[in-house]
Amino acid sequence: MFSSLKNSATFKQYQLQAQQLLQRGLDQHIKLAVTGLSRSGKTAFITALVHHLTEQATKQNLPFFSVIQSERLIAAKTVPQSELDITTFPYRDGINSLKQGLWPSSTERINTLRIAIKYRPASGLRAQISETQTLLIDLIDYPGEWLMDLPMLELxxxxxxxxxxxxxxxxxxxxxxxxxxxxxxxxxxxxxxxxxxxxxxxxxxxxxxxxxxxxxxxxxxxxxxxxxxxxxxxxxxxxxxxxxxxxxxxxxxxxxxxxxxxxxxxxxxxxxxxQQHFSQFDRQIVLVDLLDALAQGHDVFNEQTQAINQLIRHFSYGKSNFIKRLFQPKIDKLLFAATKSDHLSAHHHKDLTLLLDSIISTAKNDLIFDGVKIDTMAMSSVSATTPVMVEQKGEKLSCIRGKEIASNQLMTYLPAQPPMRPLTVQEWPQHGFQFPAFYPDVGSNNGIRHIRLDHVMEFLLGDKLK
Ligand SMILES: Nc1nc2c(ncn2[C@@H]2O[C@H](COP(=O)(O)OP(=O)(O)OP(=O)(O)O)[C@@H](O)[C@H]2O)c(=O)[nH]1
Ligand SMILES: [Mg+2]
Structure with missing residues (x-):
């Protein structure tokens, strides 16, 4: 009787759930919300995250990710997902596209991916339990258009x-x-x-x-x-x-x-x-393409600001204790990331960060009050350009160079400086802002370059890998 129960599908399901709960309790399992409007860079981000963890996890490539810096990372790989009824994130397709100098295609349906990171705990309870530990990270990717439906829940x-x-x-x-x-x-x-x-x-x-x-x-x-x-x-x-x-x-x-x-x-x-996919997150990254919104003009920029602030309201935030983490996890760390910063010169990344910070300042203040750790940064999942110095009339200019999509040619640009705060219609420059788009550049040794992806990893995952 017991053996037949033990072999039954229901028993196995309970066993799986119990394991998952234990992992969650020990902080060995996190669900990362990758949030962003359509074309904000969610798919490129997930593809790059998996790639750098599994194929380019070196000190040179990810210097600010402490588990790598302190040589405690053993290896990371993608493992079978727990949700059997949704498609697996097409990581291989994405990486192959990037290696061929093309961006992954727009997402049409929901898909998921689980990454396992095996590491040596530095100290504390985890180090006493075992010499090695594994952190599981669940990610889901979905069409950005679906996210904008969340405000309808209240209407x-x-x-x-x-x-x-x-x-x-x-x-x-x-x-x-x-x-x-x-x-x-x-x-x-x-x-x-x-x-x-x-x-x-x-x-x-x-x-x-x-x-x-x-x-x-x-x-x-x-x-x-x-x-x-x-x-x-x-x-x-x-x-x-x-x-x-x-x-x-x-x-x-x-x-x-x-x-x-x-x-x-x-x-x-x-x-x-x-309910099925958006509850139970532990950590969140909100990707915002400010540059495209700036390029589209004042109305689009304002609408994007409103949309992002509306969206944040639909996630649950706050610190959760051991018991709550088991059954009712809440987002305790939230990163706002201004994406595609490779469209700018490095010395303008700070402006982009300040601009993002100012559009989310009210929400940020409330969340910090609730005990959520928040950071804002300018990053790029996949750098499509390289910085170059160009001398013009004796002046040194910080430019970027890449294969521009519009002309299909290698072009060098002096990128515009983004404003440090939202501008009024009167302040908006007469000719607007222009940030040309580029094809991804995988570099000569087939490596994929990023900007601050290691800072992103450290903020979102670093403490779980201590
Ligand atoms: N230069 C640069 N462009 C990027 C980067 N990430 C994304 N892009 C550009 O933004 C486009 C959209 O990126 P995706 O990752 O497909 O965006 P998404 O949020 O998954 O979009 P949906 O699936 O439509 O919701 C890409 O096709 C690229 O043109 C980046 O790090 N650098
Ligand atoms: Mg996508």
């Missing part, structure tokens, strides 16, 4: 519609949205359901979201799965859009029908995603 259909219609009625969206706004204004939403009309309007709204993303580079684009549907492509649950409020919407009316789809989307899609 009913009427308030969500109100917010979205406000946005649609303002610059820069209004000039594109006029036709759609006229179409929804001309319909009797208390009338009976016309599926054909709803499908056409949903397609029109989807077209608008695409335009806002591709042309205007905006960040608040809901529902996110209209842009990146994953397995939901073509499903009616995605066919909704904001509507002017109707006070008495009978069951069977157009309004009621759209509202029901919104509610189902929030409950089944957004809440499901959030």
């Amino acid at each position: 009913n259909f009427a308030s969500w519609s109100w917010q979205q219609l406000e946005l649609l009625n303002q610059s820069p969206r209004l000039q594109h949205a006029e036709a759609f706004l006229n179409h929804i204004a001309a319909i009797d939403w208390q009338g009976p359901v016309d599926e054909q009309q709803l499908t056409e309007l949903a397609t029109e709204y989807q077209g608008l979201l695409r335009k806002f993303k591709d042309e205007l580079k905006l960040s608040v684009l809901q529902p996110g799965r209209m842009l990146m549907p994953g397995d939901l492509a073509g499903a009616p649950i995605l066919a909704f859009f904001p509507l002017p409020e109707v006070t008495q919407a009978e069951e069977g009316s157009m309004y009621h029908h759209v509202k029901t789809r919104y509610q189902a989307y929030v409950k089944e899609v957004v809440q499901g995603f959030y």
